[in-house]
Amino acid sequence: MKKKISLLGATGSIGVQTLDILKSNPNKFELVSFSAGLNIDKVREIARTFQPSMVSVIRQEDAKALQSEFPSITFVYGAEGLKEVAARTGADILVNAVIGSVGLGPTLEAIRAGITIAIANKETLVAAGEIVMDEARKFNVPLLPVDSEHSALFQSLNGENPKEITKLILTASGGSFRNLTRDELSNVTVEEALAHPNWSMGNKLTIDSATMMNKGLEVIEAHHLFDIPYEQIDVLLHRESIIHSMVEFQDTSVMAQLGSPDMRVPIQYALTYPHRIPMQNAKRLRLEEIGQLHFEKIDFKRFKALALAYEAGKVGGTMPTAMNAANEIAVSLFMKGHISFLEIDEIVERVMDEHKTIVKPTLEAILEVDKNTRNTVHAMVQ
Numbered sequence: 001m002k003k004k005i006s007l008l009g010a011t012g013s014i015g016v017q018t019l020d021i022l023k024s025n026p027n028k029f030e031l032v033s034f035s036a037g038l039n040i041d042k043v044r045e046i047a048r049t050f051q052p053s054m055v056s057v058i059r060q061e062d063a064k065a066l067q068s069e070f071p072s073i074t075f076v077y078g079a080e081g082l083k084e085v086a087a088r089t090g091a092d093i094l095v096n097a098v099i100g101s102v103g104l105g106p107t108l109e110a111i112r113a114g115i116t117i118a119i120a121n122k123e124t125l126v127a128a129g130e131i132v133m134d135e136a137r138k139f140n141v142p143l144l145p146v147d148s149e150h151s152a153l154f155q156s157l158n159g160e161n162p163k164e165i166t167k168l169i170l171t172a173s174g175g176s177f178r179n180l181t182r183d184e185l186s187n188v189t190v191e192e193a194l195a196h197p198n199w200s201m202g203n204k205l206t207i208d209s210a211t212m213m214n215k216g217l218e219v220i221e222a223h224h225l226f227d228i229p230y231e232q233i234d235v236l237l238h239r240e241s242i243i244h245s246m247v248e249f250q251d252t253s254v255m256a257q258l259g260s261p262d263m264r265v266p267i268q269y270a271l272t273y274p275h276r277i278p279m280q281n282a283k284r285l286r287l288e289e290i291g292q293l294h295f296e297k298i299d300f301k302r303f304k305a306l307a308l309a310y311e312a313g314k315v316g317g318t319m320p321t322a323m324n325a326a327n328e329i330a331v332s333l334f335m336k337g338h339i340s341f342l343e344i345d346e347i348v349e350r351v352m353d354e355h356k357t358i359v360k361p362t363l364e365a366i367l368e369v370d371k372n373t374r375n376t377v378h379a380m381v382q
């Protein structure tokens with residue numbers, strides 16, 4: 001039986017690599033539906049290749065135009081379109097590879113429809129981790145990590161007793177500016193920030209990696225996925241991105257998952273779990289060619305965004321929601337040239353200082369905080 005896959009964010013970095021896996025394994029997977037944003041040429045190409053039953057795009061006018069070109073496919077749009085694709089196309093697995101907290105609504109819809117989630121979209125877990133995990137437990141739906149660090153933790157925890165964990169250790173590359181001091185960051189450009197040393201990823205994530213907010217989001221993601229207190233989650237600077245993360249146990253043993261940096265590996269593992277299948281055109285890890293691996297303690301003053309994320313996670317409630325929304329808007333303003341690189345952290349810190357946390361928020365409260373924070377940041381920068 002082929003697994004039926006629904007894919008949110010098909011035109012993005014994770015989306016394209018997911019499609020690559022599906023194309024390489026036509027007897028194992030079938031793409032039943034997908035979503036995209038504004039890249040309509042790519043939507044046409046994917047629709048032609050995979051012939052899904054439903055496609056969602058952001059704009060109504062794009063859905064209308066595509067509908068006349070592809071009469072056998074149903075085109076939907078906007079926030080409702082994402083939910084339709086995620087939960088109402090008979091998928092076995094939803095790969096959520098959309099960027100930002102826009103992924104929250106469709107994730108909850110899919111969980112309530114009993115669909116297994118392969119989650120790349122970390123902002124959803126940061127914005128509403130408790131609600132998402134509570135719903136997943138209630139509907140007995142697995143959330144399989146796609147993020148490389150969380151896949152590594154998941155693989156390192158295989159067969160282990162979670163009660164025997166003493167630490168999760170997330171590795172961090174340090175991003176594009178890891179060789180610069182904080183003072184040297186004042187005039188860095190968008191182009192420089194987008195040059196990640198190890199991974200080719202979407203723009204927002206590459207900027208998050210440069211501020212190290214990405215690792216902060218990942219600490220919160222790990223807290224929710226593995227139900228581990230923040231005090232037991234560490235970050236270690238590891239320039240090579242070969243060890244994707246580690247788990248330390250009470251007997252002092254450390255389990256790690258290693259591999260050449262290639263996101264298709266964790267994506268495919270989530271799709272085939274608990275099995276492993278061959279990976280086409282992948283570079284096998286040859287440690288003798290690498291020679292040395294490096295590890296350094298994190299300087300939280302240098303990587304301030306990571307300190308802010310730990311703080312937001314520990315406060316909990318709507319604080320991570322506000323932090324995430326502030327970061328999403330600040331990163332987009334940096335990419336448009338409206339603010340400097342260092343202002344990203346400054347904006348996030350200001351939003352957190354001013355945020356009045358709701359301790360046990362409803363979904364509606366989270367959506368309200370998300371929306372209001374975005375407006376606040378836009379107003380701050382005008």
Ligand SMILES: NC(=O)C1=CN([C@@H]2O[C@H](COP(=O)(O)OP(=O)(O)OC[C@H]3O[C@@H](n4cnc5c(N)ncnc54)[C@H](OP(=O)(O)O)[C@@H]3O)[C@@H](O)[C@H]2O)C=CC1
Nearest residue numbers: 009011012013014037038039097098099120121122201202
């Ligand atoms: N890239 C990577 O290697 C990794 C990514 N992740 C996580 O996976 C997620 C996706 O990242 P990545 O693939 O890099 O991102 P990209 O920016 O490359 O892709 C984002 C996707 O989301 C779509 N999209 C953007 N905005 C909206 C919106 N408002 N409504 C609907 N669709 C939208 C885009 O559509 P379009 O382009 O058509 O406009 C695109 O398909 C993120 O949460 C990221 O943190 C985690 C680990 C690794």
Ligand SMILES: CC(=O)[C@@H](O)[C@H](O)COP(=O)(O)O
Nearest residue numbers: 147148172173174175209214
């Ligand atoms: C590939 C992946 O999972 C990214 O989220 C990665 O974590 C980025 O690397 P750094 O954030 O460590 O630079």
Ligand SMILES: [Mn+2]
Nearest residue numbers: 147148149218
């Ligand atoms: Mn990651």
